[in-house]
Amino acid sequence: MSLQLDWSNEQDKMDIPESWIARLEQLLQLAGEAENVLNGEVTLTFTDNEQIHQLNKEYRGIDRPTDVLSFAMQDEGTEELDIIFEVESEDELDPISGMLGDIIISVERAAEQSEEYGHSLEREIGFLFVHGFLHLIGYDHQDDASEKEMFAKQEAVLQKAGLSR
Known part of the structure; x- marks a missing residue:
C-alpha cells in the first residue's frame, strides 16, 4: 500500500483541473515522505463557502466560512496521534486503520486568499491541502511554537514541489 488520494467535487463555482489533482x-x-507516513488514504472534498460554513458551525461551533477543515480518522482523543503504518504484509492492514481522514477545502475561500496573498490559486489549494494533511497526522497550531513548526513543514513541501510564493 502507499499514500492514496480519493477526491470529489461538491461545488459548482469552478472547475477542478486534472493538473490540480496530479x-x-x-x-x-x-x-x-517528509513525515515518514508512507501508507494510508486521504479523502479530499472541494466545496464552496456556504457548505464549509455549515460544516464549520456544526463541527467546530464557529459561525463563518473557513478555508480548510480536517477530520482525522486516526485520532484517539489524545494530543498527539499514535499512527503506525508499517505492517508485515498488506493482509494485516485493517481497511479502517488505513484511512488518515478527510480534508475539505473551500475553493471560493482559496480563490479569495490567493488574490489576497498574491500567488496562484494552485499554490493556495496546495498550501491548504498540505495544511490539512499535517492536521490529519497530528500537527496543530495552537501556540506560536507549534504554528511556526507546522508552517515551516508546509513551506518545505511546497518548495520541494516548486510551488513557491
Whole structure:
C-alpha cells in the first residue's frame, strides 16, 4: 500500500483541473515522505463557502466560512496521534486503520486568499491541502511554537514541489 488520494467535487463555482489533482497527489507523496507516513488514504472534498460554513458551525461551533477543515480518522482523543503504518504484509492492514481522514477545502475561500496573498490559486489549494494533511497526522497550531513548526513543514513541501510564493 502507499499514500492514496480519493477526491470529489461538491461545488459548482469552478472547475477542478486534472493538473490540480496530479499536483495534490504529488504533494501528498512529498508530505508523506517528509513525515515518514508512507501508507494510508486521504479523502479530499472541494466545496464552496456556504457548505464549509455549515460544516464549520456544526463541527467546530464557529459561525463563518473557513478555508480548510480536517477530520482525522486516526485520532484517539489524545494530543498527539499514535499512527503506525508499517505492517508485515498488506493482509494485516485493517481497511479502517488505513484511512488518515478527510480534508475539505473551500475553493471560493482559496480563490479569495490567493488574490489576497498574491500567488496562484494552485499554490493556495496546495498550501491548504498540505495544511490539512499535517492536521490529519497530528500537527496543530495552537501556540506560536507549534504554528511556526507546522508552517515551516508546509513551506518545505511546497518548495520541494516548486510551488513557491
